[in-house]
Amino acid sequence: MHQIEIDSVIRQIAVEYEKEVRAEYLTSIKKGMKKLYDFLLKSHLPNSCILMGYVRSIQSMLEAKDNFLGKTLLVIEPQEFGMVEKKIFFKLRDYDLNMEIKIGESNRLFHEWITYYLHYSDIRRYIYPKYLEKLKINTCVYCNSEFISTSHLVKQDKYGNIVKDEKNEVVIDNKGRFQLDHFWPKSKHPFLSISFFNLQPSCNFCNLWKSDDDIPFNLFTNESNVSSPFNFFLSEEDAINYAKTHQMDCLKIHFKTTVKNYDVFHIEEVYEPFKYEVEEMFWKKVSNGVSYLDMLKKSLPNDLMVDNDFLYRFLYGYYRDPRDILKRPLTKMKQDIAIQLEKLAPKIKV
Ligand SMILES: [Zn+2]
Numbered sequence: 001m002h003q004i005e006i007d008s009v010i011r012q013i014a015v016e017y018e019k020e021v022r023a024e025y026l027t028s029i030k031k032g033m034k035k036l037y038d039f040l041l042k043s044h045l046p047n048s049c050i051l052m053g054y055v056r057s058i059q060s061m062l063e064a065k066d067n068f069l070g071k072t073l074l075v076i077e078p079q080e081f082g083m084v085e086k087k088i089f090f091k092l093r094d095y096d097l098n099m100e101i102k103i104g105e106s107n108r109l110f111h112e113w114i115t116y117y118l119h120y121s122d123i124r125r126y127i128y129p130k131y132l133e134k135l136k137i138n139t140c141v142y143c144n145s146e147f148i149s150t151s152h153l154v155k156q157d158k159y160g161n162i163v164k165d166e167k168n169e170v171v172i173d174n175k176g177r178f179q180l181d182h183f184w185p186k187s188k189h190p191f192l193s194i195s196f197f198n199l200q201p202s203c204n205f206c207n208l209w210k211s212d213d214d215i216p217f218n219l220f221t222n223e224s225n226v227s228s229p230f231n232f233f234l235s236e237e238d239a240i241n242y243a244k245t246h247q248m249d250c251l252k253i254h255f256k257t258t259v260k261n262y263d264v265f266h267i268e269e270v271y272e273p274f275k276y277e278v279e280e281m282f283w284k285k286v287s288n289g290v291s292y293l294d295m296l297k298k299s300l301p302n303d304l305m306v307d308n309d310f311l312y313r314f315l316y317g318y319y320r321d322p323r324d325i326l327k328r329p330l331t332k333m334k335q336d337i338a339i340q341l342e343k344l345a346p347k348i349k350v
Pocket of ligand 1: 140141142143144145146202203204205206207
């Protein structure tokens with residue numbers, strides 16, 4: 001519901017992510033990729049050359065100096081995905097991606113081996129949650145209606161004893177209450193499964209409904225001041241009718257977007273119960289307006305240092321700045337409907 005512009009601050013966060021992933025897992029990732037390559041070399045699979053080429057390409061993208069872009073696959077940016085796939089990788093056929101491979105006792109599809117050896121699950125669990133906090137993302141990026149969070153619990157064994165690592169430090173077990181989706185699905189483009197700018201935190205439902213569908217909405221963008229492709233609104237007639245009748249049925253939240261395939265998220269249905277939030281906004285916006293904000297300001301002690309944005313949030317219950325949309329659920333809806341109600345206020349008598 002909101003795109004984050006990739007500026008120097010965001011790039012720095014991605015670099016910190018890259019450093020941490022490399023420090024924790026690079027040695028193991030390299031070992032895993034070598035193991036997969038060696039297995040394919042000795043295998044009699046009809047497409048082993050193609051698969052080996054793919055693994056080789058990942059190996060070359062693990063070190064910035066080993067590839068034409070001069071950066072690792074951890075920090076390549078959305079507008080580079082296509083170029084990297086075309087120049088270094090190549091688009092694997094479904095047949096190759098889904099080739100069943102048995103290494104040791106484990107049977108996995110080729111794309112699953114890639115994400116497995118890239119330590120996707122570990123990175124998702126132990127590293128990514130910290131970066132979610134740095135990015136100040138607290139909601140599903142698709143629906144903006146659900147909180148996502150991570151609890152950092154002290155790990156205990158089955159007897160309730162605190163688990164410590166080899167440095168005798170307490171092990172923290174991150175329990176993420178979110179799903180990690182991929183802008184370019186990892187089952188089709190597994191080389192991007194741990195790339196920072198390909199990761200899109202979402203709620204369970206959006207992740208389930210999206211599945212592997214291609215939805216051309218990337219959380220990150222290289223463009224600045226892009227206008228939002230999403231809009232929530234009430235019909236003007238409904239708003240006027242509600243003011244006259246106070247019937248909740250009139251408060252239907254509409255949603256439109258120019259993003260293709262976004263209907264998989266069933267946004268209007270998901271937002272149906274939130275009409276009560278809109279009702280509260282309606283009364284505050286239409287009946288109180290600016291005068292209530294002034295009254296609130298005067299009633300606060302002079303030494304309480306709060307700015308206008310805080311007062312506004314206190315009164316209306318949402319952030320006004322579009323950059324804060326992912327901080328709290330329903331912010332996009334409230335921002336859009338507030339603008340509409342301000343315009344409608346002169347036409348509505350309550
Ligand atoms: Zn969602």
